Amino acid sequence: MGKLRHLDIGTGGGVSVNWFISGIRKRIKTEKLDQYQVMYPSILEGVSDYKCPTEALRNGNWDMDKCIFCRQCDLKPTGKQETYSVQHLVPDIFKKSLYLYPVDSGTCGACNVEFTSLFSPQYDSSRFKIFMANTPRHADALVVMGVHTDGMERVLQEAYDAMPEPKIVIGLGACALSGGIIGREAMEKYDIHIAGCPPTPASILNAIIEARDKR
C-alpha cells in the first residue's frame, strides 16, 4: 500500500478514534418493541368492499398474509406491530437461543433490509437470544423472503435439508407467504407467518418471541 490519503480530514486530524469508547459514550439506544409505532404495515381494522388486487379482502374478511398494505381500501391501521400468526409452536430447546438463516428467494430487497435491522441498536435481537447464522448447518430457523423463483427453488430446499433437527421455517413478508403483488409464494408451509410488505423489525421479533414463549 502507498501513503495513506486524507488522514488530515475531519476532526480526527490523524488521531484515531477509540471506537470502544465512542460506542460507550453514545450510551444505550435499545428500545422497547412498542416504543416506535408504524402505521403501514400494522394490524388493519374495519370493513371495505375494495376489489383488492392481491385478494387480501374476500367476503369482508382481511387476510393479512396477502395484504401489501397499499392504502387503497377503507381498512384503517391500528399501529399494532402484530402482523403475524403462529402455525406451530417452536421447540422448547430454542428458548435458550435461536439462530436464524435468511434465504432470499426473490425479494425486492425491502424484506432483506428489515431483516438486517433486527441487529441494529434499536432492536438488538440478541437480548431476546435471537442471532443470525452464516450457514444453514448452524441454523435453527430458516427465514424465507421473497416470491418463488425457479432458480432459488433448489437452493431453498438444499438450505432446509442442510439444517440440523429440530428446525422451523419462517415465512417473512407478503411475497414469501402469498406471492404478494409480484408472483407466487416461495414455500407452501411455514411454522410462523410474518405478514407485511415488508414486515417491520418489531413485528418480526414479536412473532418469534410469541412462537417461542407461547407454551
Place this chain on the structure above:
Amino acid sequence: MKYYKFGDKTGRYIGRTEKYDIYTSTITGIGKDEDDHEERTQGEIYFNYGPSAGGLRESVNFRLLTPGESIRDVIINSGFKRRNVKITGDSISDAMLKVERINGFHSASHSIAYALAVEDALNVENGDLNDARIVEIELERIRSNIDVIKGLCESAGFAVPEKQLLLLREEVARIISSAFGHRYYFSVNGINSIDGDFSRISLSSIEKQFRSIYNGLLSSKIFLDRLQENGILLNPVSSGPAARAANFRYDARLDSESLIYGKYSTVMETSGDTFSRFLVRAEEIFESINIIESYDIKKSYRKHRMELNGTGEGTARIESPAGDLFYYVNINEGRLIDIQMCSPSYLNMRNFRYGLKSGNIFTDFFFVWESFGIWISELEVGFQ
C-alpha cells in the same frame, strides 16, 4: 417522448433494458457483448461462493478464478432470484404497485422515474411536483449511502461504527415513515401525485451523527488502509458514484431533464478505488442534506389516483442512489403495452467485476462488492 428518440447512439452509455441499449438521449438496438473472461490456467481453481451464504444480503453466485490468494477473474451468476413480473396490460396506476417493488430500497427512485415516464407519454404537466420529488430521492440517497458505508465497516470488522450506521439508517427510515407513512415509500408516489407531509423531514441530527462517524472513519489508518488502492475502476463506461469516484462527471442530475435540479455541487474523486467510492458516498450525504434544506418544503401533499386513458410513448432518466435509472413506457388507452427499465446495477455489476480483477486478493472481495451498492432485485427482473 420529449427527451429521447430511437436512433444512433449519442452521448454516454447508460446501460441496457431487456430490448434496448440506452444512451443519454437515444435508444438503440442491443449491441454485441464480447465475453472477455480470463482462461483458467494450470493450478488455478474456481472458488464458488453463493447464491445463498453468510455475508450476502441477496442471492447471487460468484465463481472466483484464483491460483490461491489473488483473484484473477470472477464469473457472476445473478439470475438465481430472477423475478418475472406480469405487468403489461395493467392500467398505469395498477402497474405502480409492481414498479415500486422492483427495488424496495430504492423505491422512491423507481416509482418517480416510472411516473415521470408515464407523464411524458401522456403529456401530463408535472412541474409542481419537481422539487418534492427531488427531496424524496435525495432522502432515499442519504439512507442508501449510509447503508453502503455500513457495509464497508462490516467488511472491515468495525463493529462500533457499523452499529452506529445501522442506528442511523433506522433513524432515516423513521423520518421517511413519519413523512410518507411507509418506511420504503410504498404507495407514496402516483401519476402526478404524492402522498406525504414534507414538514416532518428534519435532518440536523442525522447530519451531526454521520459527521461524527465519518470523521472517526477518516482518522482510522486501519480502515483507510483496507479501502485504498482496492478495487480500482477507471472505466469511462460507468455510472453514479462509481463514475464520479473515478473523475467522470456523470450524473443524471446534470444531464437529464426529467427532473430539474437547482444549484448543487457534484462530488468528485480521482482514484477510482473503494476509498474514493466511500468518499463520494459520504460527501453526497451532506450534499443531499443541503439540497433538501435548500428546497425547504413544508407542504403536505395528498395522493389522488389518476387513471388516464391516453396513448403514447414516454421516457425518464433520474439519478438513483447508485446511478442512472431509466424507464421507457408505451401506453395504449391507459394500459401498459410495453415497459423497459435500465437500472444502475447493470453497469455497476460489470464494473464490480473489472474492479475486482484489478490486482485484488480474497480479503478485498467484500470491500469491492459493498462499495458498488449493487441490487440484484433491480438487475434480475423481467417484465411480461
